[in-house]
Amino acid sequence: MLTRRGVLAAAAGTLLLGACGRDGKPEAAAVRAGGGPELVIGATLELSGPGAALGVAQERALAISAEAVNAKGVMVGNIRRTVRLEVLDNRSDPRLAARQATELGRRDDVHALLGGTLAETSMSVIGVAQELRLPFVSLAFGDAITVPLAQRAFIYKVTPEAGDVARRLAQVIDTEGLRRVVLLAEEGLHGDSGARAMTGALRTAGVALAGTVRLPRSKDGVARAAEEAVAARTDGVVVWATAPNSGAAARALRSAGFTGRLFFDAGAVAEETLESHNAPAVEGAYAIHPASLGGSTLANSSATGRAYRELVSQYVRRHGAYNGFAPYASDALLIITTAAKLAASVDRGRLRAYLQNQITDGMAGLYSFTPIRHSGMERHSLGVYRVDGGAWNRLS
Template identity: 45%
Template structure:
């Protein structure tokens, strides 16, 4: 299959935003830490963050990778501590496994806030766990950074004032897919259920318009996907988009190939996990494309910015500890760095001040760039995305 020329040369905001970030960290706040909700912990030397992650269950394909990234970054930051006011605070990270169950994630969020007195929360790999966690975080007025992709996590904004997300917006991903498939007159879509899949469905419909010839929703994780996949394959599209997180993405592409569909396949970022390139999945996914943050390409010795150097250091530590770096964007790494930066800039671990400084952060992280504003709480900037192709069980960037 010929690789498309996708040199998306354009004037991007990314470099401008990062270059200007130092001048845009000035948020209007009072100086009295007692004015905002949550513990002020004036005498504490810890920045306490709670994480509820999918370490078991259907979301574990991504959850385990995010836990690894989080532990590496917390250890790195704790080597010198986080300067907050007159103190250098150590990050105290409290980990919980929600088992990919929304009700468990909500319970853990409640306990982390009420019993552990966390200053901020991270978690929710799946849309469903995030949506339950954010209800608790918003009610208790605790900053929460979601690791899920559904756009509804941060909207409507008046009801999500303490909520942020890092994954790319569905509309940005779908727009790149439309560019990639510009020469294909008929496109099929296979998407997962729930808020995640619905966001993808809406975005793809908007981006492709009349070119979308067939669509089908996958059954719950672990179910037989053959019937849902065959519905799209039988429409004989020129390409198929699979909008589903691992392991559903691997099951879908296997079923597509089993249905004798040999044409182009495009994954959304949720497919980019080790599971998708493991065993029989790797053969089925060969030559498929994926839209994903460009950090997936790894590191280069020519990288010279502070963000590049941080990324290189992170990847080096990850390889040292786990043997290989592939198949995901380390959103948890960026989440803990964003919280630490907000506490540093606000000179306080007060929950309200962390929230105010979070929504004025413009920064480039390990996974990509973020441009938070009072009217926008996520996700990753569109120019952080790139196109990759599966080549010999590896994700290779397409230029």
């Protein structure tokens, strides 16, 4: 029998293969090929500042995948184009990200934009992308990035929906027999999405929410937030925060005397999450994350599996250990190049039309975009993981 994933994957776009990353300065970089027609994609990423725990890893994966695409080029109509990336460091500053998007968007030779691993930097780009009618694929977590649709016609997102992650987390908590938990959600748009989603998901699962504590951005407030969460006297804490805030929260909770179970949303997972300063605190923690984390994609013999194996191989060779972060940037590049192939054009309007009518099997998961759904990751792409022996182990 055909599974839903099998049917969708049968209609999937062409997969990216891997090559290698960049070791240069973080302020700005470009991946260029030889002369000839180009597909130019701008990228504003957090290569420094608080968002670097996510941004640097995504930039490395993006460079690997771009070099692979350029080994053959992208057939756009009857023209084979090379991809040129223009990568800028937004320093985790939303205002700088908006300026970069404006500069890139006003150029006639830039066809699409990706980036923003933080919700705030992505949100600052949205208005610019809409005004300049520039397709933008966000790498950030936060449901407000793609809604309301009337104001997000050119905006797309490759990260999972908060509701899908929350439902899986609530199911795990219920299965583990916990009846009362507290939510520690970071301040900002990502935490707002988590607070809304977890409240409903826990209610549906019959698990009591003892309270919601907001995790501040400043290091000074993390300890106080952790102490407040521990004071709720529950057996479980859901940490809804992006790295490195997620690891800092785990350390603070353990320092405050919490010995119960920790549960992370997908944004918590980065290379930094399992580094030595976090390892004791996160051991035994659960996380909901796309299937690329647990190595199931590596074992897949499909084109996706082969591409992902090559990505991991090149990443390890160029940058050292690879801990299974989701290559959202690679998938964003795949989605844009697939749209260009389908549209037989690099015109921004045509790219947008084919972005919102696309089913693509990516490295992080399966994507299904429609005119009324610009957050494309399928919920079936998510898995349940636990940290065992300092590594992510897939449970289901």
